[in-house]
Amino acid sequence: MKRSMIYVTGFVAVALIGAFAVALTTRAGYESAEYKVIETDGSIEIREYPDLMLAATDSKMDSQGRDGSFMRLFQYISGANEAEQKIAMTTPVFMEGEIGESDVSMGFVMPKEVAAEGAPNPKGEGVKLRERKGGRFAVIRFSGRLDSKLAKEQESKLRDWMESRGLEGEDSAEAAGYDPPFTPAALRRNEILIRLVSSEE
Numbered sequence: 001m002k003r004s005m006i007y008v009t010g011f012v013a014v015a016l017i018g019a020f021a022v023a024l025t026t027r028a029g030y031e032s033a034e035y036k037v038i039e040t041d042g043s044i045e046i047r048e049y050p051d052l053m054l055a056a057t058d059s060k061m062d063s064q065g066r067d068g069s070f071m072r073l074f075q076y077i078s079g080a081n082e083a084e085q086k087i088a089m090t091t092p093v094f095m096e097g098e099i100g101e102s103d104v105s106m107g108f109v110m111p112k113e114v115a116a117e118g119a120p121n122p123k124g125e126g127v128k129l130r131e132r133k134g135g136r137f138a139v140i141r142f143s144g145r146l147d148s149k150l151a152k153e154q155e156s157k158l159r160d161w162m163e164s165r166g167l168e169g170e171d172s173a174e175a176a177g178y179d180p181p182f183t184p185a186a187l188r189r190n191e192i193l194i195r196l197v198s199s200e201e
Helices: 002-028 069-077 112-117 148-164
Strands: 036-041 044-049 052-060 093-096 103-109 128-132 135-142 174-177 190-195
Touching (some): 052 112, 069 103
Antiparallel strands (some): 044 135, 052 103, 093 174, 135 190, 174 190
């Protein structure tokens, strides 16, 4: 009995390590939006982001992309654009809108080189190109399967931290996810970002 328990425990440990390695490898394989870390306090950072170009579409916060939003964006980077250009996947996927509300905007970040050359216009309806203005953000990082409830909880934690530091942020927040849908919840990297108001450069 003890031996079988050891085998089971060992198998579970190996499986978890394997899943963790796959998650890190998959995440590391994508170009990620650049930012400069200004300050770190545990799972919270103050970051400076440059302007980013996004391919965006309407989505539902709790749909996890199953409402067709993810596929619309994936089709765009797979060649459903005026140049029929294939565009590399990047991280994170931004979810912009009022956290806790159903309707948000899901956005893929255009690779730096594609943005510099000019991203091709989408074909058909449902996807649009737009700029995400750079600036200074307070950011909290956490794991789990991102939904409205978890996002709201983390936003509240972040706002409490900001208040303790005397930092003022915009009323709205945005969420960011770094992992594909098959990544286990415990290994997922999620973030809530709040743009700071009147921050010094």
